[in-house]
Amino acid sequence: MNVKDVIDKKNIIISNTSMSKQEAIEKMSSLLGKNGYVSDVTSFQSAVNKREKEISTAVGYGVAIPHGKSDGVDRATIVILKNLSGIQWDKEIVNLVFMIAAPATANDEHLRMLSTISTFLMDENFRAKLLTAMTEDEIYNDLIKQDEAKSNEKDLKKATEDSGKYLIGISACMTGIAHTYMAAESLENEAKKRGMKYKIQTNGSTGVENKLTPEDIAKADAIVVAHDVKVDTDVFKGRKFLDVPVKRAIDKPQQIVTDALALSSDYVKSDKISKAEEKSEETEGESKGGSFARAFYTHTMSGVSYMIPFVVVGGIFIAISFMFGIYASDPTSSQYNVWAAFFNEMGGNAAFKLYVPVLAAYISWSIADKPGLAPGMIGGMMAVNGGSGFLGGMLAGFLAGYLTKFIIKKTKNIPHTYQGLISVLLIPLLSTFVVGFVMFFILNTPMSHFNEFLTTWLKSMNGSSAFVMGALLAGMMASDMGGPINKTASAFGLAMFASKIYGPSAALMVGGMVPPLGVALATLLFKNKFSNQEREAGKANWILGACFITEGAIPFAAADPLRTIPANIIGGAVGGALSMMMGITLQAPHGGIFVIPVACNKPLLYIGCIVIGAVITALILGFTKKTLSESDMNKQMAAGII
Structure with a gap:
C-alpha cells in the first residue's frame, strides 16, 4: 500500500477564509461525506471531537492532525485543509490540517499508512511546498513525491546504518496514531544526519512495531524513551536512558540525541548484558535513566x-x-x-x-x-x-x-x-x-x-526582605512556564499555603499571569515586531493570562527564547516583589482574575502589580525584538513556525 491508496484529490481543500477549529472539522467531515468516504458524518465528527478533548492534535510547525475511528467511516482516507489565514487550534495557530478518517475495523496496514503520512510533516522543505502550493493538484503531487523519496531513503539505509553509533528508543503517545510516529521520525532523521544506525520502537495503535531486542539494547550507544503514557522500561536491564515527553522529541531531536549519548557514554558495549548491569537496576541512589x-x-x-x-x-x-x-x-x-x-x-x-x-x-x-x-x-x-x-x-x-x-x-x-x-x-x-x-x-x-x-519568619517579612522573596518566587514561576523551576516555586507556595501563609501564593500568581499578559500587550503595542499569526495568538493570551494559564507564552518563548524568557522573568519578578512588599495575600492558589476580587486582601493593588509586571515584560520585548520585514514573515510562514 502507498500514499495513492489513501489520498484523493477530491479530499483536498485550499481556503483562506477565516474559520474556527470546529468549523474546520465540520467542513472537512462534510467533504468526506459528500465524496462517499463517510456515511455517518455526525458519528465521525463525534469521534474527532472526543479525541480533541483528550489532548490537542496541534503538533507544532503550524500543523494539526485531528483523527477519529468510527463505524460511520466507510473507507480510510485523509482530508487536507490548507488555510494561510491561520486557524486557532487550542493554543496554536495552524495553517495545515490533516484529518485522518479510519473505519472502526481499520486494519493495521491502513493505520500504518495513515501514520506514515504524518511523519512527512516533520520535513521543513515539504511543509514549505504545501504552504506555497497554489492548487489541489500541486499538493497531491507533492505528497506522492514525498512518499517516493521516503521509499528511496529506506533503500539507502543499509548503506549507512553501520557507519556510526547506535541509537535506539521507544516512542508512545496517548492514541498511538500521529505523535508516536512523528517522534520516532524526528529521532530517526537526527540519527541519519549523524550517520548513526538507529532503531525506534513505536508503541502505536496497531501494537508494538520495530520491537527492540536484547541484542539491540546491549549494543546501543544511546537510548531515548519519548512517551506520554506508561511504557515498559524494564527491558533496558539497568541501562541508562533519556526519558522525555513525546513533544520534546518532536521539537528538539538534536538536543535529545546529544543528551542521550552523553548519558550512556560510560557504558561499554557488549553482545550480552552483564550481571553487574542487571544488578545496577536495583542500586540505591539511582533511578532508571538518571541520578x-x-x-x-x-x-x-x-x-x-x-x-x-x-x-x-x-x-x-x-x-x-x-x-x-x-x-x-x-x-x-x-x-x-x-x-x-x-x-x-x-x-x-x-x-x-x-x-x-x-x-x-x-x-x-x-x-x-x-x-x-x-x-x-x-x-x-x-x-x-x-x-x-x-x-x-x-x-x-x-x-x-x-x-x-x-x-x-x-x-x-x-x-x-x-x-x-x-x-x-x-x-x-x-x-x-x-x-x-x-x-x-x-x-x-x-x-x-x-x-x-x-511561618513566623514569613509573617515577619516586610520591606526589602519581602521584596526579595516575592521577586525570587515570581521570577522562578515565570522562568520556564510549567518546567522544573516553575514547579519548585509552586511546591514551595503550596507548602506555605498549607501553613496558612498566603503572601507567596499572591507572588506566584503574579509570576504566572505576567508572561502571557506581557506577550499579549507586546503584540498590541509593537505590531511590527510580530507576525500576523503571533498577533492573533497574542489575543488569546489576554484570556489565558487573566485565567492564570502561563502556557500561553510558551510558543513565543520557544520561537525567541533569548528575548522572551528574560523579559518574562524580569516582569514577573518586579510584579511579585511589589506584591509581597505591600503585604498582599491571596487565599486561593489558582483561579486568576476569578478569585482576585474575593480571595485577595488588596485586590486593586494586586491587579496593579500584575499590570506593572506585564507592562515591563511588554516593553522589554518591544525594545529587544527586531522589526520583521515582509520577507521575514513570508519565510516564517513557509517554515511553518508561525
Missing part, C-alpha cells in the same frame, strides 16, 4: 501532579465561599450562609485536608508502585494531623516508598504460594507501621516546630 537528584525530582513531581487537582478544586470552592462574605461559612457570624458553608466544607475541610495525604501517597507510589499507596497516604494524613504539613507529607511519602520497595526486594524469594498474602497483608502492614511510628514519635514534633518557625 538520585533526578529520581527525587521525578517522585516529587509525581506526587505534586496528583495533588494539584485537589488544590485547584479546593481553591475554587473556597473562592466561591468567599463570594458570600469572608466569614459567611462561619455559623457564628452574622454573614453566615449555608451555601458558603457548603463550599467551604468541600474546599477547605475536604479537598485541602486531602492534598498532603495524596502528595505523600503518590510520591510513595512513584517509588514502589501500588504497594506504596497505603503507607504513603496514611503517613501523609499523620503529617496533617501532627502539624508537620506539606514538608512532613513529602518525607512520609519518600519514607513509605523506599521502605516498601526495600521490603518487596527482601521478600521476593518467598514461595509464590505466599506472595498474594505478602503483598496484601504483610508489606502494607509492616511499612505502614514503620512510617506511622516514625511520623508519630520522631518527625512530627520537630517538623511542626520547623513549620511554626518558618
Whole structure:
C-alpha cells in the first residue's frame, strides 16, 4: 500500500477564509461525506471531537492532525485543509490540517499508512511546498513525491546504518496514531544526519512495531524513551536512558540525541548484558535513566501532579465561599450562609485536608508502585494531623516508598504460594507501621516546630526582605512556564499555603499571569515586531493570562527564547516583589482574575502589580525584538513556525 491508496484529490481543500477549529472539522467531515468516504458524518465528527478533548492534535510547525475511528467511516482516507489565514487550534495557530478518517475495523496496514503520512510533516522543505502550493493538484503531487523519496531513503539505509553509533528508543503517545510516529521520525532523521544506525520502537495503535531486542539494547550507544503514557522500561536491564515527553522529541531531536549519548557514554558495549548491569537496576541512589537528584525530582513531581487537582478544586470552592462574605461559612457570624458553608466544607475541610495525604501517597507510589499507596497516604494524613504539613507529607511519602520497595526486594524469594498474602497483608502492614511510628514519635514534633518557625519568619517579612522573596518566587514561576523551576516555586507556595501563609501564593500568581499578559500587550503595542499569526495568538493570551494559564507564552518563548524568557522573568519578578512588599495575600492558589476580587486582601493593588509586571515584560520585548520585514514573515510562514 502507498500514499495513492489513501489520498484523493477530491479530499483536498485550499481556503483562506477565516474559520474556527470546529468549523474546520465540520467542513472537512462534510467533504468526506459528500465524496462517499463517510456515511455517518455526525458519528465521525463525534469521534474527532472526543479525541480533541483528550489532548490537542496541534503538533507544532503550524500543523494539526485531528483523527477519529468510527463505524460511520466507510473507507480510510485523509482530508487536507490548507488555510494561510491561520486557524486557532487550542493554543496554536495552524495553517495545515490533516484529518485522518479510519473505519472502526481499520486494519493495521491502513493505520500504518495513515501514520506514515504524518511523519512527512516533520520535513521543513515539504511543509514549505504545501504552504506555497497554489492548487489541489500541486499538493497531491507533492505528497506522492514525498512518499517516493521516503521509499528511496529506506533503500539507502543499509548503506549507512553501520557507519556510526547506535541509537535506539521507544516512542508512545496517548492514541498511538500521529505523535508516536512523528517522534520516532524526528529521532530517526537526527540519527541519519549523524550517520548513526538507529532503531525506534513505536508503541502505536496497531501494537508494538520495530520491537527492540536484547541484542539491540546491549549494543546501543544511546537510548531515548519519548512517551506520554506508561511504557515498559524494564527491558533496558539497568541501562541508562533519556526519558522525555513525546513533544520534546518532536521539537528538539538534536538536543535529545546529544543528551542521550552523553548519558550512556560510560557504558561499554557488549553482545550480552552483564550481571553487574542487571544488578545496577536495583542500586540505591539511582533511578532508571538518571541520578538520585533526578529520581527525587521525578517522585516529587509525581506526587505534586496528583495533588494539584485537589488544590485547584479546593481553591475554587473556597473562592466561591468567599463570594458570600469572608466569614459567611462561619455559623457564628452574622454573614453566615449555608451555601458558603457548603463550599467551604468541600474546599477547605475536604479537598485541602486531602492534598498532603495524596502528595505523600503518590510520591510513595512513584517509588514502589501500588504497594506504596497505603503507607504513603496514611503517613501523609499523620503529617496533617501532627502539624508537620506539606514538608512532613513529602518525607512520609519518600519514607513509605523506599521502605516498601526495600521490603518487596527482601521478600521476593518467598514461595509464590505466599506472595498474594505478602503483598496484601504483610508489606502494607509492616511499612505502614514503620512510617506511622516514625511520623508519630520522631518527625512530627520537630517538623511542626520547623513549620511554626518558618511561618513566623514569613509573617515577619516586610520591606526589602519581602521584596526579595516575592521577586525570587515570581521570577522562578515565570522562568520556564510549567518546567522544573516553575514547579519548585509552586511546591514551595503550596507548602506555605498549607501553613496558612498566603503572601507567596499572591507572588506566584503574579509570576504566572505576567508572561502571557506581557506577550499579549507586546503584540498590541509593537505590531511590527510580530507576525500576523503571533498577533492573533497574542489575543488569546489576554484570556489565558487573566485565567492564570502561563502556557500561553510558551510558543513565543520557544520561537525567541533569548528575548522572551528574560523579559518574562524580569516582569514577573518586579510584579511579585511589589506584591509581597505591600503585604498582599491571596487565599486561593489558582483561579486568576476569578478569585482576585474575593480571595485577595488588596485586590486593586494586586491587579496593579500584575499590570506593572506585564507592562515591563511588554516593553522589554518591544525594545529587544527586531522589526520583521515582509520577507521575514513570508519565510516564517513557509517554515511553518508561525
